Each structure stands twice: as C-alpha cells, then as structure tokens.
Amino acid sequence: MIAINEKGYYGEFGGAYIPEMLHPNVEELRENYVKIMQEEAFQKEFQQLLKDYVGRPSPLFLAQRLSEHYKTSIYLKREDLNHTGAHKINNTIGQILMAKRLGKTRIIAETGAGQHGVATATVCALMGIQCIVYMGSVDIERQAPNVSRMRMLGAEVRPATSGSQTLKDATNEAIRDWINNPVDTHYIIGSVVGPHPYPDMVARFQSVISEEMKWQLDEQTGKENPDMIVACVGGGSNAAGAFYHYLNEEKVRLVAVEAAGHGIHSGESAATSVLGTQGVIHGSRTLLMQTPDGQIVEPYSISAGLDYPGIGPLHAHLIKSGRAEAVSITDDDALEAAFFLSRMEGIIPALETAHAFSALDKITFERDDVIVICLSGRGDKDLNTYIKHLDRFSGIGKIN
C-alpha cells in the first residue's frame, strides 16, 4: 500500500526537515490543507476554475502514428493544452485558493523551466495578489520567453545567483524569502518536493490528471486501467499526478523518466534515482545527488525543469520499493524524441516531456498494451533550443 503517514513519510522518505523559523508557516499549512481541500466551497471553486479557466478536462489522445511505429497503443494525456501550456497550473490554482483561505497576501515561488513561474504569475494576476518568482540566473538566460511572460503577467522575477544558479538555488532563495516573511507570505512550491505537507498537497492537486485518465480510458478502451504510465520526473509533479490514482493498482506499470544529461556517469547528469543517495534536500528526506561529505551536487540537464539534484519523496519511495521503474534519458535522445513527436503527431513537446517520449525506446511492452504518456507541457518555450538542433534532426520522421 502506497500512502503517506501523518508525519509526512512515504516509507522512509519525506518528513519536514526545516529550520525553526519556518515551523509556524509549515505547521499552519499542515494543520489546514486537508481540511481546506475537503471543504465543499473550496472544491466547487477549484473545479470551476480547472474547467473554465484551465480548460479541463485535458484530452486523452490516441496517437495513431506513434502507436503504429512502436507497435502498441499509445495515449497522450494532453496537459500541454492547459492554459499556460503545462500541468503546473493544476497545482497553482489549488495553492492560490489555499493561500487566500489562509489569509496570505503575498506569493513567492521558485521556477526552473519557467512553467511553474508562469503558472504562479498567472493565478496571482487572476486573484490580484503580489507575486515574486525566484529563478536561477542560468535558467533566466535559457528560458527567456517564460521570463518575459512572467513579467507581462505582473510578477517580479528575482535571479538566484548562488551555486549552480538553477532550480536548486532558486528554491533555496524562495525558502529564505519565506523565512524572512513568515506572516503574510505563502510559498507556492511547484513540485512534489519540500517539507511535508507540500509533496502530498501538490500530488493531490495534480491528481486530477489520473482522475480524468480513469474515465477517459474507460470511455476509449473500455478499461479504467492502462498497462503502463510514463512520465518525466524532475521533482516529479506531473508524474505524481499521472500515477496518483493508480499507485495501488499493482498491475499498472509506472515509469519515471529522469534526465541523464550528457550521460549518467558523465559528471553532467540529473539522474537522481541512479546517482542519488538518501539525504535531506529542501526540507525532505529523499534521494539526492551528493558528495560522500553530504554536499549537494550541482546537477545538469538540457531541460531546466529536470535540472534538479533531488526527487520528490513519493518517487524515491516508489523507485526504491520497486513500485515504479526509473529510466534515464540523455539530452540528445530527448532532443531526438522531441523532433520525432513533432513530426509524427504534430505536437511540439516541452524538453522535459520529450524525455518521457524517448523512454519508449528503452522499455519493453506488448502489442496489445495500453500506454499513457503524460504530455506534461508544450515546447514553445524551448523553440530556441530546438532551432539550434534543426539541421541535426532534419531527417527525423521525414515523409518520403
């Protein structure tokens, strides 16, 4: 049975390893999050916004050409069609409603690829609440379109200049901001990471993905359960959402796809499940990439959203217990998969999502399997990167 206990542990992973300065904030959230989420008025407002503002339910699409190519049935859960272009908004809608009910007047967030930052800036604009987004200087550079979008939406983007200047450091800066502003501020964490109750709260908000998958699969295949669900994992929020209602359906294979960067053992990787050991990062006991002396290692991936040295405690538990399989995909393979999907199905995926598609080349499946890939985000933000590699992949998926 996969479940979280009252102290916020999935098996041996989770908890709330936070400095005392954060205790009142985190405790307030812990005491209230389930209660608030279960309120009828909250659910009504949340569901209404998911429908009318986000555009849910997101379609479940049978990708025929891709299915033919891989000789199986591949369904795409189209989170890329959500408002703002990724699954991230499911969580930010939920958390902004939570923040309002807790009386918070200022929102902070961290972002890697900028998708969570944009999703946070969006809901803050929607609700008329001040928004500050921390983003690594390196990411500000490589995800420029999303930086502009956040600014357009009225958010302040603050560069994180310490360490590797990526997602990990943006998260550190956001946590520091919260320490300094303990009363009026809510921190909207973008993934299933951080101290309890964040991993569980974010997973619950994202669980709408698998909730819809159940009835959509039933409609289209006559069965609620697929044989396999594939999703990319940085912190792991789209995977948590896509796995959520199937966690205890043992027959459904769960595949978590990580970024191997230049190769798992190249020294430039973010394949946490292979390279990580148990430790504490951002308030949670989980698997993370670190030196024998306990210093957190700076990860690398071409994808800013997967460029994180840890993994949510739920995924650490799923992988260590054998419930989920982990697959690592290099930059090059992800790029190739992005071109392939674009040309096979007319869908340009985010670089993060492209990793999940590439996993199809690494895993085994049967002819009559039903596979769902969580198409977590669209690739507009990555066009600059894709264009640079256009020549290299010009032959991919070419129609003769």
Add this chain to the structure above:
Amino acid sequence: MNRLDQLFSQKKDHILNIYFTAGYPKLEDTGKIILALEKAGVDLVEIGMPYSDPLADGPTIQESGQQALANGMTLPQLFDQIEAVRAHSNIPLIMMGYFNQVMQYGEEAFVKKCVEAQVDGVILPDLPLYEYEQYYRELFENAGLHISFLITPQTSEERIKKVDALTRGFIYMVSNSSITGAKSDISEHQLSYFNRINSLQLKNPRLIGFGISSNQTFETACQYANGAIIGSAYIRMLAKAEDIEKDTLAFVHKIKGQIPTGHTSSLV
C-alpha cells in the same frame, strides 16, 4: 563535565558566543581562529560546518561556506583540526551545520567523533524536534553531547516548553524571524518577545542570535538573555583581517565595549 554545563554554572550573563565558518578564509585557519577567540575572552565558540545549501543562513555565511568548500574543507578534516586544537584549548566548542552532513557522516559515527574530538554541543537547525526525540535523543544524551534548539518570535509557548525539555546546553533565541545577518537593530517588537521568553522561567540558559553585530546590540541582548551569538559580523571582519589573532582581539573588545590593553586610542 560538559564544558557548556561548566560555563553556564559559573557565568550567568554577558556570555559571548562567536560563530565562524570552518575553513574560511583559509583551510588551515580553524585552529588559529579558535585559539584567537579563546585568548580574546570569548566564552564559547560555534564552528560552522560549511554546507552547499545553507537554508537558514544569509549571504555572508553562505559565501564563507562556499569559499571554505572551495578551499577543500570536509567534515573528517574538520574533526582532525578540532582534535589538534584541543591539545591547546579548553573553550566550549559547538559544531553547527545541517542535518544532511551528519546523516552522510553517519549519525552514530558523528556523535562518537564529536565526543572524541571533545566537542561539547551541536546545533542542527533543520533537524526537527520530532525526529530528534524519536531517533537521536538517546544517542546524544548517552554520549553527553549537548544540543541546542532554536526558538523564534513565532514559536508557540507549548513548543518553547518542548524545546526547553529537549535542549541540553542553551536555547538559541532567534532575535527575529529572519536568516542570519539580515537585520542590524533591535526593535520594540523584539524586546517584547525577549520579555515574554524571560517570563517563562525556562530551565536552559538562552543566547540571542541573529542581528547581533555591535557593542550596543550585544548589551541589549544581554539585558534580556544570558548572552548573545555573533556570526556574520565576525565573518565580515575575518574577510578583511590581516592578523587573525590581533584583529579578533580588537573585534571582541569592541563588542564587549572594552578598551583593549596596550591601546590608548578610544577609537577602536
């Protein structure tokens, strides 16, 4: 007897605790700094274990930590340095770092090594009370290794009592809810917090940290607690120090509001 118990049984006020980051400015400065602080009349020394992701610390301590790591500092080396300085020093020593460092060293091995190196206490700001009590309290208490927990202006009275029950040594009173080195004055709001804590009659002595950087802030803190902790201000001084021993002496005298011997100028 644990040196912290000895200290607190003998001295009740104006206790000065100074923090520095081990391996900064130079890898081999640890021993030199401890001896300089002891000679300057500091009551206890907090040795920062440099960490890649110090969530509870501000930019000054983070940067010094990054420099120390770049200098090659590791926990095993730090223990060697502490063991070496212990031959010449009897000042109470506390190690401050993050729980992940202890986890990777091995919790039991870490406690054992602290005892061997004659470290008197530890501060691990991100080790929660619950996990400490469940898994580590027995280990620490059996070894006679003390541990300090933090309280802030937002900490509830119930939780402060819990902190008091689990703390051995002293309670680390965060002067405001902020990261280290962020504020430089003590406000009315903070004074009422200090008064409130005073009235709780806690069993452990209390030292006020965060934002103490001058004789004035040190004196104010000492009116409301048994003493104070200085970190960022000392590290900023070390960054510019030409002679660690001499400059540390001048720094400590300035904090204590003393005219250093051998100086006639009052402009120190």
